[in-house]
Amino acid sequence: MASSSMCVTTLSGGEASALPPDSGVAKGAGAASGWVIMASVAVVCATDADLSAGADFSVDLKMPPHITPLKISPRLFPTATVSHHFPEVLAADASGLLLLHADQGPAAGPIFVDLPGRSEAKPSAFLPGYFVLDANNSTSFSIPNAENFMDSDKVGLIPSPDGGPYVVAELQHAIGRSEVTILEYKSVDGTWAEHTFDNPVRDRRLAPHGSFPHNGSIWWVDLSVGLIGWDRLTTMY
Numbered sequence: 001m002a003s004s005s006m007c008v009t010t011l012s013g014g015e016a017s018a019l020p021p022d023s024g025v026a027k028g029a030g031a032a033s034g035w036v037i038m039a040s041v042a043v044v045c046a047t048d049a050d051l052s053a054g055a056d057f058s059v060d061l062k063m064p065p066h067i068t069p070l071k072i073s074p075r076l077f078p079t080a081t082v083s084h085h086f087p088e089v090l091a092a093d094a095s096g097l098l099l100l101h102a103d104q105g106p107a108a109g110p111i112f113v114d115l116p117g118r119s120e121a122k123p124s125a126f127l128p129g130y131f132v133l134d135a136n137n138s139t140s141f142s143i144p145n146a147e148n149f150m151d152s153d154k155v156g157l158i159p160s161p162d163g164g165p166y167v168v169a170e171l172q173h174a175i176g177r178s179e180v181t182i183l184e185y186k187s188v189d190g191t192w193a194e195h196t197f198d199n200p201v202r203d204r205r206l207a208p209h210g211s212f213p214h215n216g217s218i219w220w221v222d223l224s225v226g227l228i229g230w231d232r233l234t235t236m237y
Contacts, residue, residue, distance in 0.1 A: 035064065036061055036062060036063075036064060036068045037062075037064050037065065037066075037067050037068060038059075038067070038068045038070065038089060038092055039067045039068065039069050039070065039089070040088055040089050040210075041086050041087070041088060041089075042057075042069075042070040042071070042072045042077070042086070042087040042088065042089060042100060042102070043069050043070065043071045043072070044071075044072055044074055044076075044077045044081055044087060045071055045072065045073060045074060046074070047074065048073050048074070048075070050071070051071065051073060051138075052138065054138075055073070055138035055139075056072065056073050056075070056076060056133070056138060056139055056140040057070060057071060057072040057073060057076070057133055057138060057140065058070075058071045058138060059071075059135055070089055070098070070100075070133075072087060072100070072102070076100070076102050076129075076131060076140060077102040077103070077129075078104065078105050079103065079105050079106070079126070085103070085126070087100060087101065087102035087103075088100070088101045088102075088152065090130075090152065090155055090156060090157070090210070090211070091156045091157040091210075091211055091212060091213060092157075093157065093159045093213050095159045095160075096134060096135035096136045097132060097133065097134060097135070097157060097159045097166060098132070098133040098135065098157075099130065099131075099132060099133075099155070099156065099157040099168060100130070100131040100132075100133055100140070101128075101129070101130055101152040101155070102129045102130075102131060103126035103127060103128060103129050104126070104127040104128070104129040105126065105127055106125065106126060106127070107124045107125060107126055107127050110122060110123050110124065111124045111127065111128070111147040112147065113147055113148055115148055115183075115192060115194065116194065117181070117194045118194075122147075124147075127147075128146040128147050128149065128152075129142065129143075129146055130142070130143040130146045130149065130152075130155065130168065131143065132157070132166065132168065132187070141187075143168055143185055144190065145192070148183060148185075148192060149170050149183065150170065150172055150183075151170070151172075153208045153210075154170050154171045154172070154173070154206070154208050154211075154220060155168065155169070155170045155211075156168070156169055156170075156171075156211030156212070156213065156218045156219075156220065157169075157211075157213055157218070158213050158216065158217070158218050158232065159213060164188075165186065165187045165188035166187050167184050167185065167186055167187070167218075167232060168184065168185045168187075169182055169183065169184040169185075169218055169230065169232070170182065170183045170184075171206075171208075171220050171228065171230070173199065173201070173205075173206050175202070175203070175204060175205045176202060176203075177199055177202065178198065178199055178202065179196045179197060179198060179199055180196070180197055180198075180199045180200070181194055181195065181196050182194070182195045182196075182197070182230055184232070195232075197230075200228060201222075201225055201228070204225070206220075206222050206225065206228075207222055207223075207224065208220050208221065208222055209221045209222060209223050216231060216232070217229050217230060217231040217232075218230050218232075
């Protein structure tokens with residue numbers, strides 16, 4: 001199973017940032033630190049009884065260098081976890097929001113994408129699933145029409161600085177093309193939008209190593225290229 005982990009500033013001022021005392025997130029030894037290291041592979045509980053009543057997931061904050069695990073309900077990942085197929089944390093933010101990629105069981109046939117700039121039927125072994133988890137109340141929101149995303153490695157999260165609407169966005173890049181597309185899902189109205197920009201890396205295929213949000217922007221990491229950023233109010237970097 002994948003063993004990578006992801007660093008995230010989740011704490012501030014000695015308490016879990018944006019997490020009220022009655023939230024479902026345990027504030028263990030990690031509360032003494034300003035940050036935690038979060039496991040990128042989520043643990044699927046055997047039953048919902050392994051979580052607090054009504055919770056979709058739980059986070060037990062650990063002080064670095066210990067790893068903070070995310071435990072999720074089997075409702076969020078209904079198939080068996082194996083080395084090549086598992087629920088994965090794609091992004092996290094100090095607001096308490098996390099982005100989870102968790103497929104929703106075997107696909108009965110091809111899945112269909114219907115966007116203004118792209119309409120296709122594509123083969124898939126599993127039904128794609130993406131969830132925004134809110135650690136303030138241990139609830140999850142399923143992104144509708146998750147099949148619109150092409151590659152989970154390039155999907156990230158832009159939370160609102162005031163805890164309001166968020167954006168889930170994918171960098172769609174192809175070698176040799178003059179433009180890249182950013183596909184975004186906007187929680188404020190439940191709509192999708194596509195944006196095109198000049199391709200900053202035309203001569204090679206990107207090998208993303210995750211993404212992170214910062215000050216209203218999203219940054220995709222490729223260790224051999226650097227950072228590719230998108231400020232949705234301005235342009236690509």
